[in-house]
Amino acid sequence: MSENLLETLSVLILLSSFVLMANKRISSYIKSFRIQSMLIALAAGVMGVRSLLDEGRWDILIICILIVVLKVIYIPGLLNRTYASVRYKVEKDFILNIPILVLVCCGLVIFSYFTLVTIDGSSQGMSNMQLVNSVSVIWIGLFFMISRKKALGQIIGFLVIENGLYITAMLATQGMPFIVDLGIFIDLVTFVLIMGMLTFRINDQFDSIDTDQLNNLKG
């Protein structure tokens, strides 16, 4: 039962990164990131309940609450505040148009399937094959980051990579050590705070959050 639920959740997490890729409004980026984090918190909750019943461990449930507080409430709130203060609300110039971006993402899923299927033992358990979905989220996050030109989009791309890494680690190891998770979260908060401030600075200097304009700094 919980295995089936995790499978469904891993598919939904993959789908939410596709939704992110198909959007062009920065507010929708934040919304879909929030949904993805919510799904990850749900997956962590499922694993937490299972480990509590099986081994009596509380730590994954605590992690789940931390994800809700941090990634569902705090970071999207912070990004929304940054979004409210910049002028650009819609991403206009992509490197390719949206259907092609989404098709490339499909290719990335196939790519991660073919890379993971060659690892010994990965095709035995079904839970291991959920890895394909979560590794694809990392690839899509990376691709999102390079296909967007605005700083806020790139921050969200980074956060999606982080989400992907997190869900990969969680599904592969059935819950990481508590201290590692805490370290990751503290890193993440620091990153978002620094990037938020940096975005304000870029916006002040260039009247835009287009990172292409940083090229002007070259002498």
Place this chain on the structure above:
Amino acid sequence: MKDCTPGRIGNEAMNSIAYIIIQLIVILLAAPLVGGLIKKVKALTQKRKGAPVLQMYFDLYKLLQKTSVVSEVSSWIYKAAPYIVFATALTAALLVPVSTKIVPVLIPGDFIMLVSILALGRFFMMAAALDTGSTFGGMGSSREAMISSLIEPSILVTLFTVGLLSGSTSLPRIMQTVQVTGFPLAHPVYMMVGLALLIIIIAETSRIPVDDPSTHLELTMVHEAMILEYSGRHLALLEYGAAVKQLVFITLFVNLFIPHDQLIPFMGFGAVILSLLLYLLKVVLMAVVIALIEVNTVKFKLFSIPNLAALSFILAFLGILQFFILGGYHV
């Protein structure tokens, strides 16, 4: 496959003929109702009273009384098209069972047949719209050609995915397999494919994000532009054909993703009636869902439709990929 050799009509073959008749009656009677229901729900959400649910029956009756006006310059295609469209829609309806207790026609390679039969009807509709040489007809045909060529791959991938899951290309067999899956929409593969099929239904039945069925505004119309030249009996047949096609797609969706026949433990005539009632309930639910989607979205501009089609194709494709990723197991 049922054994019905010609010349010797056994009990089995009699049953099969009875099933075909039941299926046709259900589809023919329920098809105009769905459109009326969608319009009524839309009207109610906009605090209007709206036309009666049975309005389309009255319209069809009225249109059948009137003579058809045919342009002098038109060829036989113009006159044949309404009949072909209606006939293809009915044939398609025979391939999609309304309930797995009734299996009307069993042929190998079912859903490929379904898609090609509907494509045949669509081809004649587009050809007839071009036939009289009016500007609207040509515009409607070109738009329809674009939308259908974008949507068709995702229909096939969707149906192939559910076919892979049950190991058969025959729609009744697929639907029988779905019965034992439990609730398919909770299953990762079916979930993706179900969402893809929902987008396909919206695009195929000319619903609002893709086409606006209730206006005659030249900017938005696709289906309406193609049938603009028709009148009287021909128009009635085209409208009825479109309604039947819409019900075929809705039937496909509800019977693939919300199976109900395992709820009925007993066999026989009573089970068939109960099964049909449950089916009609599902169709009503689906009509309400489609109406709510239609109320909550806006009409896309024509060049945004490839985005929607890409989304639907990708959902279907991810579905087929999940089937392989999750181990390629049979449900």
